[in-house]
Amino acid sequence: MNLEQAGGGATAPLLELRGAGKSFGGVTALEGVDFDLRAGEIHGLVGENGAGKSTTMKIIAGVHHDYRGEMLVGGRPARFRSPGEALAAGVGMVHQELSVAPELTVAENVFLGAQPVTRLGLVDWSRMNREARGLITSLGLDLDPRARMGDLPVGLQQMVELARVLFSGARILILDEPTSALSPPEVERLFTVLRRLRGEGRGLIFISHFLDDVLAISDRVTVFRNGRRVTTEPVAGLTKDAVIGHMIGRRSAELHMGETAELRGDDARPVAMSLRAPGLDIDLRAGEITGVYGFMGCGQIELARALFGKGRIRGARIEIDGRPVSLRSTAAARAAGVAYVPENRRMMLFREAPVYKNVSIAILDRIHRVWLRPKAERRIAQTHIADLQIRPPQAGIAVGSLSGGNQQKVALAKWLTHLPKVLILSEPTRGMDVGAKEDVIRILRSLRDRGVAVLVLSTEPETILTLAERVLVMRKGAATLSLSRGRIDKSHLLAAA
Numbered sequence: 269m270n271l272e273q274a275g276g277g278a279t280a281p282l283l284e285l286r287g288a289g290k291s292f293g294g295v296t297a298l299e300g301v302d303f304d305l306r307a308g309e310i311h312g313l314v315g316e317n318g319a320g321k322s323t324t325m326k327i328i329a330g331v332h333h334d335y336r337g338e339m340l341v342g343g344r345p346a347r348f349r350s351p352g353e354a355l356a357a358g359v360g361m362v363h364q365e366l367s368v369a370p371e372l373t374v375a376e377n378v379f380l381g382a383q384p385v386t387r388l389g390l391v392d393w394s395r396m397n398r399e400a401r402g403l404i405t406s407l408g409l410d411l412d413p414r415a416r417m418g419d420l421p422v423g424l425q426q427m428v429e430l431a432r433v434l435f436s437g438a439r440i441l442i443l444d445e446p447t448s449a450l451s452p453p454e455v456e457r458l459f460t461v462l463r464r465l466r467g468e469g470r471g472l473i474f475i476s477h478f479l480d481d482v483l484a485i486s487d488r489v490t491v492f493r494n495g496r497r498v499t500t501e502p503v504a505g506l507t508k509d510a511v512i513g514h515m516i517g518r519r520s521a522e523l524h525m526g527e528t529a530e531l532r533g534d535d536a537r538p539v540a541m542s543l544r545a546p547g548l549d550i551d552l553r554a555g556e557i558t559g560v561y562g563f564m565g566c567g568q569i570e571l572a573r574a575l576f577g578k579g580r581i582r583g584a585r586i587e588i589d590g591r592p593v594s595l596r597s598t599a600a601a602r603a604a605g606v607a608y609v610p611e612n613r614r615m616m617l618f619r620e621a622p623v624y625k626n627v628s629i630a631i632l633d634r635i636h637r638v639w640l641r642p643k644a645e646r647r648i649a650q651t652h653i654a655d656l657q658i659r660p661p662q663a664g665i666a667v668g669s670l671s672g673g674n675q676q677k678v679a680l681a682k683w684l685t686h687l688p689k690v691l692i693l694s695e696p697t698r699g700m701d702v703g704a705k706e707d708v709i710r711i712l713r714s715l716r717d718r719g720v721a722v723l724v725l726s727t728e729p730e731t732i733l734t735l736a737e738r739v740l741v742m743r744k745g746a747a748t749l750s751l752s753r754g755r756i757d758k759s760h761l762l763a764a765a
Contacts, residue, residue, distance in 0.1 A: 280343030282307050282440055282471040283328065283359070289336035290323050298323045298495045301337070305440065305471040310462060312486030312503070313475045316515055317727060319492040321475055325442050328473075329361040330354030341440075360438030364445040364564065368425050370418030375400035377417050378432050403431050407461050423454030427461065434465075441465065442473045447481045448565025459485050477563035477765065478743075479508050493517055512762045527730065533738035533752030538589075540721035541606070541690045543575065545584035547746030552690055552721040557712060559736030560725045561761045567745035568725040569611070572694050575723070576608035577601035588689070605689030609679045609696065616679055619668030623658065624649035626667050627681045652681035657707060673707065680711055691715060692723045697731050709734060729758045741765050 281304040288301040298320045305311050315321050326332045327339065330348030339346050341357060348354040351361070368377050376383070378400045384392040400413040409427055417425060426446065433441060443462075447455045462472055462485060476482050482489060483503055490500040491514040498514050516527070537553040548571070552558055562568050573579035575586065577595035586593055588604050595601045601608070610616060617626055628645040649663045656677045658670070667678055676696065683691060696712065697705045712735060716722050724735050732739060739756060741749035741764035749764035 280340070281305055282342065284340040284343075285324070285327070285337065286340070287337035288324065288327060288339070290327065290332055290334075296495055298327075298335075301492075301495075301497045303490060303497060303500075305473060307439075307469045307471055308466055309487045310466050310472045310474055310485055312482035312489040313473055313492070314477070314479060314482055314489060314511060314515060315492030316729075319515070320495040320497075321492050322444075323495075324492070325361065325444065325473065325475065328354070328440075329359060329442060355433075355436050355438065358437060358439040359442070360433035360436055360440070361442040362426065362429050362433055362444065362446065364448060366422070366425055366429055368417050368429055370416070372417055373413065374404070374411060374415050374417055374420070374428050375413035377428050378403060378413070378435055380432060382435075400431075403435055404428070407431060407434075408457070408464070421454075423450045423457065426450070426458070430461070439469075440471050440473075442475070444475045445477065445564060446474070447476060447478055448563065455481065479511055479762070483508060483511070491515055508763065509759075512759050515762065516758050527733065528755065528757040529733040529736065529739075530755050531736070531738055531751055531753050535752070539587075540589065541575065542587045543571075543581070543584055545581045548581070548584075548742075549747070549750075550740060552723050554689070554721050555716055555719050556737045557716050557722040557724060557735050558738050558740065559732035560723065560740045560742060561727070561729060561732045562725075562742035562765050563727055565744070566742040566765065568727075568742060569694065570745070571742070572608065572610070572692050572723075572725055575601070575690070575692055576606055578608075607683040607688035607691045609676075609683075609691070609693045611695035611698065617667050617675060620666055622664045623653065623667055623670075623678055624663040626678050627652055627685075629682060648685055649681070652684055655684075656681055656711060673705070676708055677711070680708070684715075687715070687718060687720055690721045690723065692725070694725045695727065695731075696724060698726075698728065729761045732761065733758065 283305040285301055285303040288298060288303070289296070290298040301320065301324060303324065313321050323332065327335050330351045330353050333347055333349045341359070346357060348357065348359070369380065375397045379396050384395045384399070386392045397413045404411050404413065407427060407430070409424070411424065417428065420428070446458060450458065466472060474482060474486055483506065486503050488500055488502050489506060489511065491498045491511060493515060533556065534553070537555055539551045540554045541552040543550050550558070560568055560571065570579055570581060574581045574584060575595070577598045577600050586595060593604055595604065624646045627649040646663045653661045653663060658674050658677045658681070667675060670678065693712070697708050712722055712724070724731065726732055733756070738752040739749070740747050741761055743765055749760070
């Protein structure tokens, strides 16, 4: 199929969606979306979490085929039923979570699943390394095709995955958050490659939360909001503030709850925990909720892990109650009074075990001397079930059978019998319905009122603005905004991120 010519001979877009819509379980995720991609164009795609970007790209890439509307590739109707079918038609996607094989070589990753073979049916290693080198060189990289993939920095691994998609013959490339984990020099190297691909007549869709990157590399930008395409505009003359305005949909009336906040940080409160690192200073004060906002890949997870003894930040100095500490393990962090609820609840819950076992796991050494006392565990758990309104209110039910919101309450309950000095929560309300979110917010405010220093890290601006007394915005491992007093809204967070 000639992707550039329609049946009548006139030049057609490489790709076009007309009235695309998609629902999940009766909930509309996308409705009436028109979108097109031209040859020799980089088309930026932006929008808040849940705006419809990912659903649209999964339709194009063949992940979703049961959608409303139609798609045209090179002017001809197409409906891909798998990513493999899309790739065969010239549509490739480089995901944010790289799908590389770290134990294999660069060449093996480029030719993954399509290794050249000799007449005897054996892998032709010489040809594979030679052709992989040529493809990598065409991207402006000087890289040994025999190098182990896992030994390369993330930026180079991303380039190799891009080379694999190009090797398949893709003329339409979808890049999902391609700069989120890259340093500035790596971003520039990527942009050089993307401009070269654009010059070859390929069409690229560039999805990113980093608006500066989108405006720097794109020819046109499409904004999504609430499952619909809001606007498509040329980058020339388009400002970052204008993009943010389209994303959040400013209304002439007052902003809705969760979109603005009055910060009331109190510097007189004692500092329970502090971190000093290049580009990042943070004080967590007793009886306050500090919010850290940023997009995926901004460094939030690394910050949380470092404060809980699960990782390191280069050059960081951590103090608790004004005294330097070395948190070399999670056990050391817990002994120092630090608790952590990660973004993935499955990481800290035993889903097959009953609620009371999950609640008591953090305090077994306090309630058991020689042997287990299930009655004591159940009694403690039942108190928290009532206080936190866990539903159903049964201590013996398996945690895995609960809703996501109730699982989050169980994750919080394990720290409530003996309060920590510092409670760190990553994405505490993600994926919850309104009622569950309100319950978690109430719990966190209650812990704050009991003197706990609470740190909330989230990619959802509404969560930060609803909870925080002081706010820090991160971008690529460094703070870009730090506020403790005054009014702030979503546009401030988005602009700083």
